[in-house]
Amino acid sequence: MADDLILWGTGTSRTMRPHWMLLELGQEYITRPIKARTGETLAPEFRRINPRHKIPVLRHGSFTIAESAAIVQYLADTFPSPSIHAPVDAAGRAVLNEWCYFIMTELDAASLYTVRRHLGLKHIYGEAPTAVDAAKKYFAHNLEAMAPRIGIETPFLLGSRLSAADILLTTCLDWAIAEGLALPDSVMEYRRRMTRRPAYRDAFARNYAD
Ligand SMILES: N[C@@H](CCC(=O)N[C@@H](CS)C(=O)NCC(=O)O)C(=O)O
Structure with a gap:
């Protein structure tokens, strides 16, 4: 077992992402x-690792990094693989970043996390039915706008190889389904292809072990 890669966090769509990328690589x-909301992220030992007390966090040797999108991109860059798309040229990187920022800001933070905070976690963050309804509509609007670009002309978001963006999007689609949101048929078909990958299945088993 390599002890220079340590990943903190299991049990959520966000923690699933680095498990999946590590196993793809x-x-x-x-x-x-x-896990979230167990008190473990608030322990002084973990707050020294991430003062924002959020999972996931990766440690690679003496380097520590949080934020699931930053972690999966770091891993793809650090352990180059012929099966993973991780461009270093400015234009290629910008297109990858466009997808990653879109997924993390519009789908994850503005839509799904709003639904989660004010529905499943309303005992913590308060009830806000209007915000939940608007967030669901916003998610559907964004996904429908991007659906023609998701896995139709190419198997992955960015051509013939998996990238960090596919991991971020698929975990958001899983999350959306868990929140009871409907997905376009073509997006469901893309998700089915992604979730059939052995690394996804292994990551799922590790991330949702208990
Ligand atoms: N934008 C962050 C979000 C991280 C986040 O909110 N993590 C939640 C679990 S999904 C957490 O650690 N919550 C801490 C707690 O509630 O104890 C990411 O993508 O990594």
Whole structure:
């Protein structure tokens, strides 16, 4: 077991992302299976690792990085693989970033997390039915706008190889389904292809072990 890669966090769509990328890249790593809202992220030892007390967090040797999107991009850059698309040229990187920022800001933070905060976690963040309804509509609007570009002309978002953007999008689609949101048929078909990948299945087993 390689002890220079340690991943903190299991149990959510956000923590699923680095598990999946690590397994796509064939990296061995240690899992610290701490979970959200158990008090584990508030422990002084973990707050020294991430003062924002959020999972996931990755440690690679002496380097520590949080934010699921930053972690999956870091991994793809650090462990180059012929099966992963991780462009270094400015235009290629900008297109990858466009997808990653779109997914993380419009789908994850503005839509799905709003629904989660004010529906499943309303005992913490308060009830806000108007905001939940608007967030669901906003998610549907964004996804419908992008659906013609998702897995129709090419198997992955960016051509013939998986990228960080596919991992971020698929985990958002899983999350949307868990929140009861409907997805366009073509997007469902894309998700089915992604979730059939052995690394996705292995990551799912590790991330949702208990
Ligand atoms: N934007 C961050 C969000 C991280 C986040 O909110 N993580 C939640 C779990 S999904 C968490 O750690 N919550 C801490 C807690 O509630 O104890 C990312 O994508 O990594």
